[in-house]
Amino acid sequence: MTAALFLQWSLNVALGVLSLSFLLTVARVVIGPTLPDRVLALDMLVAVAIGFIAVLGIRTGHTLYTDIAIALGLVGFLATVAFARFILRRRTIEREEVE
Amino acid sequence: MRTLIFRTIAPALTSLMLLFSVFVLLRGHNDPGGGFIGGLIAVAAIAIYGIAFGVPSVRRALYFHPLAISGAGLLLAAASGLLSFVQGVPFLTGIWASFYFLGAEIDVSTVMSFDIGVYLVVLGSLSSVALALEDREDG
Amino acid sequence: MIDALQSTLAAILILLGSVFALTASIGLIRLPDFYTRMHAASKAGTLGSCVMLIALAVYTDDLAMTTRALGGVAFFLLTAPVSAHLLAKAAHASGLKLWSGSVADDYATGQGRDKMAGTDVQ
Amino acid sequence: MKNWLGILLLTLAWIALTGSWTIPNALLGVVLSVLASSFAREQRRRREVALRPLRIAELALLFLYELMLSGYRVARLVLMPRMELRPGIFAYPMKVERNFEITLLANLITLTPGTLSVDVSADRKTLFVHAIDCSDPDQARRDIADGFERKILEAFR
Amino acid sequence: MAATGGTAIDLAAAIITAPTAPADWLVIAPVVIPLLTGALLVALRHRTGVQGAIALAGLALTIVCAALLFARVSAQGPIVMTMGRWLPPFGISFAADALGALLSLTASIVGFIAALYSLRDIDIAGRRYGFYPFLTLMMAGVGGAFLTGDVFNLYVWFEVFVISSFGLLVVGDDEARIDGAVKYAILNLIATTLFLIATGYLYGVFGTLNMADLHRKMAAVGSEAPMMTLATLYLVAFGMKAAAFPVNFWLPASYHTPKIVTSALFGGLLTKIGLYALLRVLVMIMPAERLALSPLIGWIAAATMLLGVLGALAQSDIRRMVGFVLISGVGVMLSGLAVGDAAGLSGAILYAVHSMLVVTALYLLAGMIRDAGGSFSLEALAGLYDRAPVLAAGALLLAFAIAGLPPGSGLWPKIVLVRASLDAGAGWLAAVILVTGLLTTVAFGRVFLLAFWRENADNPALAERRRKVPHLAFAALIALLAPSLAMGLYPEPFVAAAKNAAAGLLEPTPYVDAVFPGRAAP
Amino acid sequence: MPTEAGTLTFLALLLPFISAFFAPILTRFLGHNAAWVLALVPALLFAHFLSFEPLVAEGGTAVGTVAWAPSIGVDFSWFIDGLSLTFALLISGIGALIVLYSGGYLQGHPRQGRFFSFILLFMGSMQGLVLADGFITLFFFWELTSITSFLLIGFDNHREAARRAAFQALVVTGMGGLSLLAGLLVIWSATGAGGMSALLGKGDALRESPLYFAALMLVLGGAFTKSAQFPVHFWLPNAMEAPTPVSAYLHSATMVKAGVYLLMRLNPVMGNTAVWETVLPVAGGLTLIAGAVLAIRQTDLKLVLAYTTVGSLGLLVLLTGLGSDKAVEAAVLYLIAHSMFKGGLFMVVGAVDHEAGSRDLTQLAGLRKVMPITFGAALVAGASMAGLPLLFGFLAKEEIYAAVIESGGWAAAAFASIVALFGNAIMAATAFSVALTPFLGGEPRSPKPAHEGPILLWLGPAVLALLSVVTAVLSSTTHRYLSSAMASAVVGARADIEITTIPHLGMPLLLSVLTVALGLVVFTWQFQARRTVAALLGAIGWGPDRGFDQVIRGLLKGSFAISRVIQGGRLDIYMKVTFIVLALALLVPMASYGQWPAMPAWPALQLHEWAVLLIAVIGLIAVLRARSRLTAIVSLGIQGFAVALLFMLLGAPDLSFTQFMIETLSVVILALVMTRLRLELADRRPLPTGMIDSLVAIAGGLGFGLLLLKATQLPFDDTLSAFFAAHSRAIAHGRNIVNGIIVDFRGLDTLGEITVVMVAGLAILTLIRMKSRSSAKMTEKGLKCAR
């Protein structure tokens, strides 16, 4: 197996693995059960997406995708901060979500 | 938000993100990016700063009223298009000039100033929105 | 030769990173409460994306791309713990209890002493 | 420029971003960095920071090691059929006092195995840490004190 | 300029090499001038003292340019400018034909007059919170909509005037405006989104967005293409914007809620843009589909006319009444589209011009009635005939105009449309148009009876709310009445312009040739 | 404009309108004496039109045209022949007297100037109506007479009855006007003639056209409403709410005759058909009887006159409909006579009302001593109305009977004769009532002490009375210049009227005598007759007048009910209808024009592509199923992410970039705003609603999806994109083609787009900052609720 082939192979594997991670993370967003859980999962989704983008970048040779990954990191951070702030301000968990 | 950890790191993050936003703005012509995305990143930077230190700090930091920035951006963008009147070409025709500075060729163009206009509009409008919403919260 | 080395290293890092991401997401599902899940996300998750960015940095021949990817890594390492902190703090402040199997919560008692602790530092 | 260190770092970041090592680009970087950092001008305080590059490198290496270890630990934990967990939050009395040191410590703790900084107390003396294994909080406190906190004190004082 | 680097590029196949005549800039002026004015106003938002003056100056200049454009187009045929000097259809073309120039001129006049009225109607808070930027930018959007020659660009200008209208709608202090704004905003957003969707499909089918290009390609499109579905989708989207039954809920739900000058602007301009778009797309680009849809459009027109005027009869609030009357006018215009020949279309266009002037004036009149009478409600109003005779005269003339009675401007479109319907064998449509006119007469006759003629019962609460009608308001009213009366008494210039505009839609060869001078389709 | 006379005529048509503008100003300076000056206007017109007499008497006509709307083939044009000229002379002649009379009648009235103005406006409109040649010109003035009549009837606007009457007149005649317009346009469409003069030669074409019947019915709709034919006669008596000069002028002498004018005008081209000769006589006859009967019932002198006017109009329509030359001649004579005597009588009644304080028959008596001139005028006018010899009314009556007895077959003749006899007799009776009852009897009796009015009040009736005599005595001259010329125009061929005021034996004279005798009988027992009719009408209990109110109320209530249904105020309903329409718009054409897509092949996607699509769908489901809005917001992020990833997979990095940013910011802003709201948690829809909503949503989504599939199955023309790719770097200096399109190729879109962004920012600021009147209060309440 040449290095290039190995890379191809591992990229494909990685895409599969990352897809699985995506689905699991999404599952947590859907399941909850609390808002912090969902936000955490969303944050995680960003992380997985960054990895996904990196893999895609290598796979297609368009390394320019990196910048998108970085920007995604930035706004992902912002989203989490905003949600944290939101949770902090609200102070009480919505009843439905505790159940 | 009054947490030491966040407040300590926020100024650096903000500066970094602003820098990144300009980077994205300037290279949009060749790679993904451009005024709009750059503006969004800048807004994200400002939002982080605002969440950390509150609305008044952001207003002071921006110096101009955000909507005035937005208006200026639109003026810049439209004016970039109007420059072509002088050249006898239609509205919004890209006009390019390049000069040498310290041995490097620097291109300037109305297309670039147009994109900077876009950047300013996005930056101004969205930060105005965010600030107004937050103002409401505090007051 | 360099190419092959680059590719191989990148491949390994890619695999490693995706495994980290996967474990993080499994942890997200399996771990019992929010706080424990945070460990999975903030460590394995961050690590996963960073490693994959490093893979990209290794793979590319474009120096600018390499520096940019590494810059991205630095940025994530800078922000991930902050967001984890904010989220944990917010969750706790909003009354989200630790998992029933938890053994201690000094924070809750600490908060009891100083009501303002969560909201005021300066 | 009072904030020369920040500007320098930002300029470096600019050069890294653009990947262009030309003088005009560096100059542009400086200008933009000045502008970008001037946005946060209000938050700038004078800091007496002593930088010890070697110690910083040591700290960085320790961190990277711990980080990888942390990833491995999580992987092992979540992949085990039965997870044995004794999580909890413990209070950690800090020796570091300055904001950036506290922040650094808290962040490092978060990224390392089994621990996660939840908050800093109002008096900035205590760090609340969530540990995935909180069966022996004292041991955990010792680990931090002898690990990151000591390295930080060495690196920046 | 066009540096070509290493490879040889055939510039002539990419860009327009001939220099642009300064006069060609007229085609973009009705957009750029208000746009720049608006941007300036936003930048100077806190200078509330100069907002009105800057807006007026900008709008006056817009009128001048629109008038010059109209004159030029009338004399020489369509004028085109393709932005960025890219060859059409690659760049965005602005193309002023008789229709676009006529409507944009009328719109600019209406906008200016509304701004004039607003000087006494909009307080400091309104100025501070963007009334004038909203106004000028809405005018930019309206101008762009009338003059652009690109379907997607039309969508963009739609959005510009829609978002500006949102802004105008929320300037004020009445809670009802928020309620109205919710309905207006959501339903209008749906309408413009449908427009965007239809345009997406259109692009998918034709691969082009330039209207002239679409016109050319339409002839060659195979029967495979789902053109009927697409045309119907456009009908829904623009019908909604034009406030055609049964998708016109947004109009009666909101038009009575904002500042009266806002209602006036909306009433004068917005529905006409929907109609304009229908004309442009269905008549110029999809004539065969329009023909097939003609019966449906006829029914829609009839229902809109009748239900609109019945709605007007049902109202106590005169603003709401005007809104419903406006809707019935939309039906009248749609009947012209349903007939679809030169006469029908010119009737619709003539009505649009008339309605722009008169509906705006009616809303302003409602505001003046509120000032003079202390209320908008027919229940409460009385005694204005004695108290405000000049207003009464204005009201009477406007009522005649909107009801299609001489010497009002509405007479002529009514005549043209009834004749067109009869000639097209659609006697029932003519009947509906006439009945609508009669019911409009009933509605406004009642207003005159109750608000003006009825003796004034002294109501202290009402008296308290009365105030002197500003002279500026009269000036604005007269400025709108004058062209309306001119049209009623000497219709030829208007009729000729409308006929010219309709001819340009039905036979757009000059338009296409102006966009693609001497070139075959790429 | 062809000639100098043409120019003058055009100016004559405009003059009343111009003078109307100056009337109030003049009145401000001269008071009621402005009447003397203003009367010069109609006098001038009279003089001008008189100058056409020689031409017209010889059978000549004059036409004139001014370009008005040539683009649609519409000219402002007039047509002077015997018919229009006689009308024009009546209008201007009586108009002058009316202006003078108004000067006296409204002396000191604060709005006298406005009144003059309205009267002059009306005069101009009426003048235009009868002189109009082009259909549109005719219609223009026709409507103007309705409008000015509205203003004049409602002149005394403080009285509800006046307002109602004005409104009623406006609606009824307005309805007729529209019918007329339709009729004229149908004629235009059928014959290609757009004016009367052009139409005159196309009578046969019109009568043979399939559109003839429709055109006739529509035109009759206009004529009958204007000329108050039964059962739409009711507005005319109500119009007596107007000041008496108005009643005298509009509602007897001129405007109400517009309908008759129209019928006469069209007689040559539309008459002489079975429909014409059935509908007109029947409608006219019914109106004559109804008017006559209703007239008896009244005690208000104006109402008495009003109903007799209705009757007279019926008679005119009947005569016009009979179609024979004789009948036309009779109609012409009666029309002229009626204008003189009815105008005079109205002015008399007004003078009595003005000076004696009442116009109720039962309150007046013996006024002959105190108002001798008025009495004299009344006597002559009444006698003319009753058809006594030596007066013009006599000529008319003789000719009427001559016409009816020889009309059609014997049945028609009998019908017409009986109707005419009955109607005329009662009108004679009422003529006696009006002209005699207030004046005869013992001592003067009236609510206020009566005396002769000023010259302005008696000049008009006196002149008209005089004219009734003079025209009758000089009948051959009258015929030569007025009656025959007019009759010729109506017949469409030379018609010479020869009747003189010297009675000659024959059937007509017999019937005339019978009429007067019957009239005297009814007059003698007028109070009993009145009671009988009142009892009869009371038994019926309903009339079109009340019906009008019921129609209007019904209209208002019905529209209210309808608009409550179609504009119910609920956004969810609005949305539902909108989306149902949308779904139909997508699916119905696709179905009925067979524009379905072909069955596609199973898409070949890579695993991770499927995964991304799956995530998008999961995100959708999560949003739909979210039980709290926060969950929904977070779930929204999932699908947004998926879409962004999809864009990245499909080679759209810029889109992906933007989508990531926007999606995140949307979620952030949503969360920001949510902080302050306490909203309903769950989306509770009742099952049926949920089912309907689902159905609508599925139909809509299906439609969009299928259409997209269809569109993408067609071959694609990528000329544009190829061009962009070819020139993005070479000319536009950008390697990123998408960005090149955004800032260069389609920079204008972006300019508009950033305008939207800026305006949205400003609008949001406005929303947040501009306080509502009671928002503070509401917020407090909201907070309380939340607690």
Add this chain to the structure above:
Amino acid sequence: METALSLTVGLFFIAGIYLMLSKHIIRVLLGIVLFGNAVNLLIFTAGRVASKTPPIISESAYLPAGATANPLPQALILTAIVISFSFFAFLLVLAYRAYNDLGTDDTGRMRLAEPESENPPPMGY
């Protein structure tokens, strides 16, 4: 690819429309977001998916190396995204304002402009 995308677009529309039919204004807004995404995907699909290569020219060339994804729909969508985001932000704040001023988030109960209890118009003259 177009088939799968058409299907996805249809699903997005279904979800969006269903949410927009809700009485709760926040759900309507969520629906609008989904609707907007559906439109973007629609335009993208309408431009066909001939290639998945980004439409970016490499530094050394003047033309794209081979087939690229269709850039025009991308530019159109960018414009549309920005516009719909602006509208969304406005609507969101409007909803917030409506909640404050009208005291409800139920559009069925927002009845200030068209009140539930309205009198018929005056019947007299």
